[in-house]
Amino acid sequence: AQTVTQSQPEMSVQEAETVTLSCTYDTSESDYYLFWYKQPPSRQMILVIRQEAYKQQNATENRFSVNFQKAAKSFSLKISDSQLGDAAMYFCAYFFYGQNFVFGPGTRLSVLP
């Protein structure tokens, strides 16, 4: 079964600085999708960014970008110019066709003013 690991239970970053959240996963598939979801205190799960495994180019969404290393099965999220509103739980997730979304244990990000 696929597994997703996030080795950083908690991280903190100074406002306006950059932070990187780590994620590794295990799969025998070659074509799959990876996601980062954000869960603020409101509890709503919000998609931050998505990466197709067959694409070598790293996905970017404004201040959010990923470093996708397929061979290493690594998928880190970089948040640039951190804002107070970025404080949340961040979940890395894996999806393969015909299966459910598998989530990592999450990283709690604090943003310090």
Next chain:
Amino acid sequence: DTAVSQTPKYLVTQMGNDKSIKCEQNLGHDTMYWYKQDSKKFLKIMFSYNNKELIINETVPNRFSPKSPDKAHLNLHINSLELGDSAVYFCASSRQEMNTEAFFGQGTRLTVV
């Protein structure tokens, strides 16, 4: 328009009671899911369901049962509630294809007293 909606948002009930959580999606998705988020924020799949197949996580007690009156709805029924059932339950939906993402409801916080 809310894409995935769950009701109720909060549910407090006594041990031994039977309760249901409703979920509706208006995205035309063919697959719906129920996830349980425990006190440590870990998201665990309970069920996934499309118009062809119900997949049950084998660790889910049979007191939990999904009921799908139609493609847009997947309700969660829980019999004989126990203290350990207290958690946040999320409904989600997606297209069952590679270019997809999971859309989540706002979650239902269930407290069993």
